[in-house]
Amino acid sequence: MSDELEGFRNETREWLENNCPEGAREPGFIPWGSSKIELSPDTRLWLERMADKGWTVPTWPEKYGGAGLSKSEYLVVQEEMQRIGARPPLTGRGVNYIGPTILEFGTDQQKVKWLPRFARGDGGWCMGYSEPAAGSDLANLQMKAVDEGDVYRLNGMKIWTSDGVYGDWIFCLVRTDPDKPKHEGISLVLVNMDQPGVRVQPIRLVSGNSPFCETFFEDAFAHKDDLIGEVNHGWSVGKRLLQYERSVHGGVNTSGAQVKQEGPSLVNIARQYMGVHNNQIADGAFRDRLLRLEMNSHSYRLTQRRVIAETQASAPALATSILKVKGAEFTKERAEVQQHAMGMRGFAWEDDSFTPDENETNKNWLTTRAVSIYGGTSEIQKNIIAKRVLGLPD
């Protein structure tokens, strides 16, 4: 490592030691900008301090609220945060999805208007892509946007809107020209969710949670100034946004704060629940499964670092689908291995005779079923890899 980078590491370490509040040095809630969610004092302080330093979006230019860090410096900040167990100060679709998209496709006015707000966590963003008849076949979307001078009048419906009840803003793919072929005539617009024409209906899941919603647009409005990219050319802008999303799931986006919170140590869990023999987890077959998972996860992390170092843009174009598919596999396997280690105590369901961690394990397992669906299913990612990476025929 160069002397310069070593110096940067020392400064970073010292600054983090002095400025990361105790309450932000443990797993916990990571703000995503929603004005409808109250933050604990330490979480708010951490967000404000990091935003002042430009480290909520370390690689963005300073004039847009970032710190203009290089990839190597970015990785140093991530490592130093991990060293003290610091949570990311900010996450979400603002800094991670629509922010980098505006950085790439927005006008100067749009960048000045929106990016500093994203960087400070001022406003929580939802994603309005999927519709009942447009999931994997996203280009089939039907939500209408009719040109009315300074505004677009919006009518239609989105589904699976994550965090819909807490959202302040939503970016939507809409049909601005219904007469063109389906991949054309689509545009990307930013919509204020706090207006009479936007209605959000939570969807209740088997887990009892309602993490996502149906969102109805009934004569809602979007300002024309808030159309990102060219009108009717939103398909390529929207696809690029999906690459930003997938690169977050794959852990290689350098736009936002990307320190992943480490899950519980599976070795410790297994030692506790399965017992220890000759100072080893007692079950040999389980040891083998755990070892394979940890080796794969380690090579995955090394690959992420290599991809970050090698790509110019903050979201790699080709590797995102590969990393998303593999990342989803490892996330699911991790949840299954944890359940395997805990035996029947890993299958608890809101039962007082189980510990809170045991009760969480089953819900976590259920939640991880979704990782190979959101952001585009694994089957769709494999289609993309076949066509775009391997160059196979349709």
Ligand SMILES: Cc1cc2nc3c(=O)[nH]c(=O)nc-3n(C[C@H](O)[C@H](O)[C@H](O)COP(=O)(O)OP(=O)(O)OC[C@H]3O[C@@H](n4cnc5c(N)ncnc54)[C@H](O)[C@@H]3O)c2cc1C
């Ligand atoms: C937890 C979660 C959060 C989400 N949050 C959001 C959100 O905030 N905003 C948003 O817009 N959307 C969101 N989604 C929706 C998500 O993007 C869609 O579920 C996903 O794109 C799949 O679409 P679908 O559900 O309509 O399934 P379908 O497209 O109907 O697919 C059904 C099955 O068929 C397979 N399939 C379909 N087409 C093909 C093909 N060509 N080749 C091979 N297999 C195929 C799929 O892989 C899948 O297994 C979320 C989903 C989940 C699970």
